[in-house]
Structure formats: structure tokens, C-alpha cells
Amino acid sequence: MFKRKHADMVNQLTEKWRENADMKNSSSVGRNDKNKGFSLIELLVVIAVMGIFIGVSFASIGLIQSGNMTSVTKSIAAGIQQTRQKTMTQNLAYGWSFSVNTDSQGNVGMTITKNGADAESAVNTVTELKKCTLYYSENTGEEKQVIDFKVIFDAATGAIKSLEYVTSDGSVIIQNAGSGTIRAAHGKKDSELTIFFATGKYEVNKR
Numbered sequence: 001m002f003k004r005k006h007a008d009m010v011n012q013l014t015e016k017w018r019e020n021a022d023m024k025n026s027s028s029v030g031r032n033d034k035n036k037g038f039s040l041i042e043l044l045v046v047i048a049v050m051g052i053f054i055g056v057s058f059a060s061i062g063l064i065q066s067g068n069m070t071s072v073t074k075s076i077a078a079g080i081q082q083t084r085q086k087t088m089t090q091n092l093a094y095g096w097s098f099s100v101n102t103d104s105q106g107n108v109g110m111t112i113t114k115n116g117a118d119a120e121s122a123v124n125t126v127t128e129l130k131k132c133t134l135y136y137s138e139n140t141g142e143e144k145q146v147i148d149f150k151v152i153f154d155a156a157t158g159a160i161k162s163l164e165y166v167t168s169d170g171s172v173i174i175q176n177a178g179s180g181t182i183r184a185a186h187g188k189k190d191s192e193l194t195i196f197f198a199t200g201k202y203e204v205n206k207r
Helices: 002-036 040-089
Strands: 096-102 107-114 123-131 133-138 143-153 160-167 172-175 179-186 189-196 201-205
Touching (some): 040 107, 040 189, 143 179
Antiparallel strands (some): 096 107, 133 143, 160 172, 179 189, 189 201
């Protein structure tokens, strides 16, 4: 009889332990299920924050592109000024020239050339610029897309003797007086540079 009562007591305690264990497990699962999901307010907050980050990113890209085009025209202006100074201070028989050209991938580069008696004896300093499209207009006239242009200065006065440019259709045009505007563009962003033949100087236009 005693053994039977003892066995019954053990069985009862075991059943209670199992019930308590099951209750703990079920309550733990409930807490985990709650933690697994997000409320509607939390989702709206996350979406709002993502929208702000996306807006700031697009604005930053626009500023970068605009800055890139300004850096192109400023680099061209610096190249023109450097070539003009070299032409005036170094009295060389063949002088200096400044050129800008575009490759088949749309990459733009500028070259300052110490001219020689022939092409093989020329000394070039090449600077790679940003990828963009170049345009040129004479005396505020019709704008043409260009793939190459070359500037030569007068050693005595610093004036621009000639500007030879090649349009996108392969036409070669030479300008000897007046003024001209170079525009660098990429997408909706651009920057302009105006050059004056009589003085050989330039002006970066703010847009």
C-alpha cells in the first residue's frame, strides 16, 4: 500500500512539473511571436527614414555632377591660362598650343603641347578630365557639339591667334577673332567658359 501511495505521489508531481514546463514554453513562444513582427507605426517610421535617405542621396548626386562639370571648365580655363603664359614668357620658335579632345567613350582630356619642328619632336602634357559632352559657339552664335579644339596664342600680345575645332560630324572650323563659349555637359548638368580672342583671357560663367 505504501509503495502504491508513493508511486501515485511521484506521478502527480511529475504531471505538475510537465504542466508548468508546458506553460513556460507556451508563454515563451508567445513572447517570441510578439518580437518577430513589427507594428504598423514602426513600419511607417522605417519607410519615412528610408525616403529621407533616398532624397538626400539624389540631391548629393546632382551636386556632384554639377561640381564635376564646373571642374571641367575650370580645368580648361587653367590650361588656357598656362599655355598663354608659356607662349608669352618662353620665346620659342614654334610656340605652345592647347587642345581638348574627346575619345570614343566620351572621356575628355586636355593637352598642353610644346610644339616642335615636327609632330615627333612635340612635348605633350596630358590631363584627363571628366566624362562629358563638349559644345562650342562663336560670338554667342549657334552652338555645335565638338569632339576636339585647339588654341594657339600670339607670343607678343597673348591674344588668341586661332581656335580650330572639329564638330561631331567631322567638320573642321577655324576662328580667328571675336569670342567663343565652351560648354561642358553631362545629363542635365553643365558649365560654361567664355574666351576672348583680343586679350586671350576667359570667364567662367555661373549658371
